[in-house]
Amino acid sequence: MMQSTTTFRVCLVIGLSLATVSNAAAKVERPNIIVFYTDDHGYADMSCQGVIDDISTPNVDALARTGVLARHGYSTAPQCVPSRAGLLVGKFQSKFGVESNGHSLAGFDRELTIAERLQKAGYITAQFGKWHLGPGSQIVEHGFKHVFNQNSGGPFVANINLDGSDRELSTQRQQMYHIDACSQAAASLIERYRDHPFFLYVAYRAPHVPLDAPQQYLDRFPGEMPERRRQALAMLSAVDDGVGLITRTLAQHRLRENTLIFYIGDNGAPLKIHKLDAPGGGPGWDGSLNDPLNGEKGMLSEGGMHVPFVACWPGTIPAGLVFEHPVSALDVAATSAELAMLESKPEDFDGVNLIPYFTGARKEAPHEFLAWRWSAQSAIREGDWKLLRGGDREYLYNLKSDLEEQHNLADEHPEIADRLREKLSHWASKLDPPGLANGDMSKAATDYFDFYLDGKPASPAPKKFLPNSDSAESKSEMQNLASPWTIRGGKMTVTREGLRLEPHRPDAPQAPFITRNGLNLAGPVSVRMVVKTTASGALGVSWRTSMDESFVEGNRVNFAAEKSDQWQTIETRIPIELKVIHVRIHLPPGTTSVKSVELIPTTGPAITLIK
Known part of the structure; x- marks a missing residue:
């Protein structure tokens, strides 16, 4: 009897010890991490x-309701490329040379992304949607095991299918609207890897132009409003559906309490000052709004980089928290690294682990200050005070009031x-190159500062942003805009929707093409078109370089x-590093309507045909 009792007590102690160990292991289990990153989202x-x-x-609202809404969330730049580089590396991007769009990505290529760090620690990593940090085929070199790089209706690079199954990394054709496809592929990977820690970077190209929402989403927003506003609302509704699909998939596998979700915008909305409801879905106002903030994309004013910012981790982050201290997209990498128990050095990250601040374990502000430099602009926020510089201009604001x-x-x-200037100068001395500015104020930036910050009258709207109109004057201006492009083998008509291109005769042996000469585009050149056609067939882009007669x-x-x-x-690229001086766009049979064409060089201004 004594021996049996002793044996029972020993077993009980061992059992309790094992239970304690098991509970401790559960508490330190590394969470899954999902980053939703929207594009030009006010x-x-x-x-x-x-x-x-x-x-x-409603689905993003549910994240905020069950987590935290950060009222003062900031991007690292008022532009796409640098903000994405900063987010993924976790250091301010001007420390490694990615100051703005068009700058060399060599510095980014040398840095370790948070995906690389997590992949080495055993996480399954995946990228969906917009990349904008080099060729899609190179995404796997930056730590992402799986790639689903769809961000338009054209071909894209992927090594998984919509059902999450593997395929060779190669070009894949559209099967679904790009926002829905990214959501579906991400949900499929959650199904596949529900028993592994994973890091998903879901970078929707929304509501960035070209505006391309399908009718099913446009129908959710009836009534009178600018058509570009309707498009933005529709695209963001598709994003919201994707958030809902992904969070439901997590819930089905009881993963919500072991998954940290961020939802962040990459920069403010482009308004082009006038917010014109220009026809076509290409450059111009993207329909999104920065209210009540001043300024827009391309400015270090609040409207340029004070962005939507939500975090959710049920059971860890208290539900319904509204966080009033400034936080940064740089904090995503630092938070992820600490939660994944990665070894890191102080210089690896410029952000902080936000979880102790969101849970209330730490009461102070996460950052002593936040600072930015973008081209000729720089800014610093310390508490409620913000100093903003643009060229020789300087502004001081109390953001609380x-x-x-x-x-x-x-x-x-x-x-x-x-x-604040002294503190900003000290911070900027560590950038590459050092200094409060890295270039001169562009004409666009000057116009923005004049209008938004100095209260001067707005400059006239560029012709390419002309409003939708049936007037003879408007059609004449639209025709003038199209005139640098010439059609061969067919006829070109300006319509309310854009350009209608068709052969002279239905039985013509060759389809027409439009052409433009006298270009000076640094290759490789990205090509983006929004079209619809009455006949399936091949669309082609041919080019002539400065070396070709x-x-x-x-x-x-x-x-x-x-x-x-x-x-x-439809998106493609002219894969050549020489100067492109002449382009032809070959059309499929039948009638082709063109809403927009963009030729985007590696450096320098884009060439656009917008209707």
Whole structure:
């Protein structure tokens, strides 16, 4: 009896010890991490922000309701490329040379991304949607095991299918609307890897132009409004559906309490000052809004980089928290690294682990200050005070009382301006190159500062952003815009939707093409078109470089255009590093309508045909 009792006690102690170990292991289990990253998404455009009532984002609202809404969340730049580099590396991007779009990506290529760090630690890593940090075929070299690089209706690079199964990394054709496809592929990977820790980077190209929402999403927003606003709302509604699909998939596998989710915008919305409802879905206002913030994409004012920012981790982050301290997209990598128990050095990350601040374990602000430099602009926020510089101009705002940046207090509080400038200068001395500016103010930036910060009258809207109109004057201006492009073998008609291109005769032996000469585009050149066609067939882009006297047979890329009465976005690239001086766009049989064409060089301004 004594021996039996002793044996029982020993077993009980061992059992309790094992249970304690098991519970401790459960508590330190590394969470899954999902980063939703939207594109040119203005601060106002989440319904949980409570700014505007035409937006509907119930699934993102649910993340905020069960987690934290960061009222003062910031991107690292007011532009796509640098903000993505900063997010993924976790260091301010000007430390490794990615100051703005068009700058060399060599510094980014040398850095370790958070995906690389997590992959080495045993995480399954995957990228979906927009990359914008080099060729899609090279995404796997930056730590992503799986790639689903669809961000338009054209061909894209992927090594998984919509059902999450493997395929060879290669070009894949569109099967679904790009936002829906990214959501479906991400949900499929969760199904596949539900028993492994995973890191998913879901970078929707929305509501960035070209605006291309299908009718099913446009129908959710009836009534009178600018068509570009309707498109933005529809694209963001598709994003919200994707958030819902992915969170439901997590819930089905009881993964919600072991998954940290971030939802962040890459920069503010481009308004082009006038917010014109220009026809076509290409460059111009993307339909999103930054209210009540001042400024827009391309500015270090609040409207340029104060963005939507939500985090959710049920059971860890208290539900319904509204966090008032400034936080940064740089914090994503630092938070992920610490939660994954990665070894890191202080210089590896410029952000901080946000979880202790969101849970209340730490009461102070996560950052002593946040600072930015983008081209000729720089800024610093310390507490409620913000110093903003643009060229020789300087502004001081108290964001607690003036979040809209309407009252420059630099003359009233010179001592605060001096202190912040000194701190900003010290921070900027560590950038590459050092200094408060890296270039001169562009004309666009000058116009923006004049209008938003100095209250000067707006400059006239560029012709390419002309509003939708049936007037003879508007059609004449549209025709003038199209005139640099010439059609061969067919006729070109300006319509309300854009350009209608068709052969002279239905039985013509060759399809027409449009052409433009006198270009000076640094290759490789990205090509993006929004079209619809009455007949399926090959759309082609051929080119002539500064070394070619005539068009060379091998200098052509073809891609499929499907017969459809719906707009489809097609993207490709001219894969050559020489100067491209002459381009032809070859059309499929039948009638082709063109809403927009963009030729985007590696450096320098893009060439656009927008209708």
